[in-house]
Amino acid sequence: xxxxxxxxxxxxxxxxxxxxxxxxxxxxxxxxxxxxxxxxxxxxxxxxxxxxxxxxxxxxxxxxxxxxxxxxxxxxxxxxxxxxxxxxxxxxxxxxxxxxxxxxxxxxxxxxxxxx
Amino acid sequence: xxxxxxxxxxxxxxxxxxxxxxxxxxxxxxxxxxxxxxxxxxxxxxxxxxxxxxxxxxxxxxxxxxxxxxxxxxxxxxxxxxxxxxxxxxxxxxxxxxxxxxxxxxxxxx
Numbered sequence: 001x002x003x004x005x006x007x008x009x010x011x012x013x014x015x016x017x018x019x020x021x022x023x024x025x026x027x028x029x030x031x032x033x034x035x036x037x038x039x040x041x042x043x044x045x046x047x048x049x050x051x052x053x054x055x056x057x058x059x060x061x062x063x064x065x066x067x068x069x070x071x072x073x074x075x076x077x078x079x080x081x082x083x084x085x086x087x088x089x090x091x092x093x094x095x096x097x098x099x100x101x102x103x104x105x106x107x108x109x110x111x112x113x114x115x116x
Numbered sequence: 117x118x119x120x121x122x123x124x125x126x127x128x129x130x131x132x133x134x135x136x137x138x139x140x141x142x143x144x145x146x147x148x149x150x151x152x153x154x155x156x157x158x159x160x161x162x163x164x165x166x167x168x169x170x171x172x173x174x175x176x177x178x179x180x181x182x183x184x185x186x187x188x189x190x191x192x193x194x195x196x197x198x199x200x201x202x203x204x205x206x207x208x209x210x211x212x213x214x215x216x217x218x219x220x221x222x223x224x225x226x
Contacts, residue, residue, distance in 0.1 A: 101151070
């Protein structure tokens with residue numbers, strides 16, 4: 001059974017940092033593109049970033065470029081999102097998901113709240 | 117990276133058919149067949165309903181179908197059921213190698 005479990009969310013002050021993790025199991029993690037998608041409270045889904053299977057290529061939505069970094073450790077079957085210089089508008093539930101547009105498997109999400 | 121345009125809401129009676137549009141540009145929807153659709157219930161993770169314009173993952177009822185014409189993709193739901201009441205999102209790959217979501221459509225079964 002495929003499982004994606006996000007962790008690392010919480011309350012952080014504006015300008016602060018947080019590192020999200022996504023533990024994957026039940027599939028060959030190293031063969032798949034992986035994505036982060038977020039959803040602000042009461043709002044729609046927003047694609048944040050994705051990363052190639054070997055980690056060599058990464059893409060970001062403009063609003064997080066230079067602040068967020070997506071990475072992966074295929075030996076640990078884990079995906080990460082390092083979030084720096086956080087802003088109130090980054091407050092969202094963050095989901096990890098398999099693939100780029102055919103997002104078949106999703107985690108349950110982890111809530112990030114940016115507030116003073 | 118502007119969001120794809122979806123109607124905010126669509127409604128229909130049980131048994132009816134509805135269509136949700138997803139309008140982009142020649143740099144996203146019009147450029148590739150990498151358009152997918154997702155269903156989301158409140159407080160739950162999204163579920164893939166259609167991928168690559170018109171393909172259904174196993175387990176998705178054939179009441180759901182997808183199509184594309186030019187820069188606009190569409191999701192059709194026939195034989196509307198109460199359980200179809202949810203939010204629906206389209207997503208497309210772009211020529212910048214990024215991905216963009218639509219704003220979402222709330223489907224109400226009246």
